[in-house]
Amino acid sequence: MFEYTVIKSNRKSLSIIIERDKSVVVRAPQTLSDDRIKEEVRKRKALIISKIESEQKEVARTAKEFVDGEQFLYMGKYYSLQINLSEARTIDFKDDFIVSARNKEVVKNLLFEWYNQQAIEVLIPRIIYFAEHLGVKRRRINITAAKYTWGSCTPAGTLNFNWRIIKAPPEVIDYIVVHELAHLREHNHSPEFWNIVAVQLPQYEDAKQWLKFNGHELDEDF
Ligand SMILES: [Zn+2]
Numbered sequence: 001m002f003e004y005t006v007i008k009s010n011r012k013s014l015s016i017i018i019e020r021d022k023s024v025v026v027r028a029p030q031t032l033s034d035d036r037i038k039e040e041v042r043k044r045k046a047l048i049i050s051k052i053e054s055e056q057k058e059v060a061r062t063a064k065e066f067v068d069g070e071q072f073l074y075m076g077k078y079y080s081l082q083i084n085l086s087e088a089r090t091i092d093f094k095d096d097f098i099v100s101a102r103n104k105e106v107v108k109n110l111l112f113e114w115y116n117q118q119a120i121e122v123l124i125p126r127i128i129y130f131a132e133h134l135g136v137k138r139r140r141i142n143i144t145a146a147k148y149t150w151g152s153c154t155p156a157g158t159l160n161f162n163w164r165i166i167k168a169p170p171e172v173i174d175y176i177v178v179h180e181l182a183h184l185r186e187h188n189h190s191p192e193f194w195n196i197v198a199v200q201l202p203q204y205e206d207a208k209q210w211l212k213f214n215g216h217e218l219d220e221d222f
Contacts, residue, residue: 053213064222066104076169119143119163126177136184151180164218175207
């Protein structure tokens with residue numbers, strides 16, 4: 001689900017607006033109860049999510065140029081790039097990416113290194129956490145650059161995860177991790193398999209939906 005802000009006024013009907021920053025604003029009549037508003041939002045959930053997603057796609061469709069103000073996806077959110085042209089070679093991530101570099105090539109390399117480092121720091125603890133919860137023995141964990149494969153596992157317990165999944169929202173990352181780990185217990189996609197996934201992640205269908213509509217975002221480096 002998503003967060004939204006409710007603004008009540010003297011209006012007669014309810015309307016849901018998705019702002020440019022993808023925040024959701026619900027304008028409702030003063031008389032409508034919070035429960036009713038919740039219910040109305042819930043009814044339109046699928047529509048709102050697909051609207052947000054299609055707008056995100058618009059942002060991402062063009063190839064990256066590594067210029068000031070450009071948006072980069074990280075853990076499900078877009079952050080803008082601020083470039084300081086200098087001989088320094090640093091990358092700092094707070095509310096934005098603040099990069100000091102000589103040229104675009106260096107900016108690109110710094111981002112690449114940063115994302116790969118984050119992939120290690122974010123993914124490894126999640127894999128260890130869920131492996132314990134699922135009671136599976138993992139052997140090796142590889143963070144790979146294999147294109148078009150988000151994750152895979154071998155019967156011997158070696159796990160491979162694409163660093164680019166770090167661009168997905170946290171619940172999608174968890175889903176990809178749990179999906180592969182669950183294959184160490186069930187090698188197919190049987191109802192038992194999905195049951196194992198659902199025990200860990202009751203909302204996993206939302207993550208599958210995200211991948212269906214946004215999976216292409218994880219195909220390219222940025
Ligand atoms: Zn599978």
